[in-house]
Amino acid sequence: MDHQFYLWMSYGATALALAAEIVALRVGRARARSHIESERGLEEQD
Amino acid sequence: MNFYFFASPATFFRLAGAMAPMFFVLAAISGAVGLYLGLVVAPTDAQQGEVYRVIFIHVPAAWMSMFIYFVMACYGGMTLAFNTRLAAMMARALAPTGAMFTFVALWTGAFWGRPTWGAYWVWDARLTSELVLLFLYGGFIALANAFEDPRRGDRAAALLALIGVVNLPIIYFSVQWWNTLHQGSSVSFKGTSMHVTMLWGMLLMAFSFWMYAAGAALVRCRTLILDRERRTRWVRALS
DSSP, X not given: OXXXXXXXXXXXXXXXXXXXXXXXXXXXXXXHHHHHHHHHHHHHHO | OOHHXXXXXXXHHHHHHHHHHHHHHHHHHHHHHHHHIIIIISOOBTTTBGGGGGHHHHHHHXXXXXXXXXXXXXXXXXXXXXXXXXXXXXXXXXXXHHHHHHXXXXXXXXXXXXXXXXXXXXXXXXXXXXXXXXXXXXXXXXHHTSOXXXXXXXXXXXXXXXXXXXXXXXXXXXXXXXXXSSOOOSEETTEESSOHHHHHHHHHHHHHHHHHHHHHHHHHHHHHHHHHTTTSHHHHTOO
């Protein structure tokens, strides 16, 4: 097989792994902030 | 300097928020230069041809997989010895990034191994011990999240991290202790057998991965702090 296949599979997978982690970081942060907001909302209702 | 001041989650949260973007910028700049050197400037390898360029991510990812585990185990030791909340959160924050780099090292190694050795995978001492490292990261993450009380999860995972440190010298010295298909180190403190542009490309990529790992760990640690401290006054005061 051509060397380009091995290079694309390596660099492409690394880029995907980094992108997936960055998305997971952003999702985690948004979730933590929404927990705080929902608790704050519940307290205001009380 | 009072280091206990920085061990406070409230202080660390603000400090990490200021530092993380700087780490990401450094990672992007050094990564761009490293990739340019590795993919454009560095000459073709006489034996392996163009496919050797996988090393510009494979070797830095493998270094980071071991380095992050070592740092994680240090935080684990601090968690057990001093019962510090922040050390436990930093250990948790490092684990997914370390697992990601371990996966990248194994994956890119497979795509380097196929054209050079003729196989994607062999049960070689270096490859197997690196796979064990991936399982250790997985075990750490699973154990840390297996308890309802996060502090118990912190301590259990910290103990696993400390026990798993024994795998690091096995990974590093495996190519010397056993007859392995994996080649020995091309870079050491004594010198290198690599072309200077290959070496600089690889070192810059290692620096880039290091900065990325620091930035990602800080961002994740901030999220953990927000989650655990959400009932405290200072988190509620955040907009």
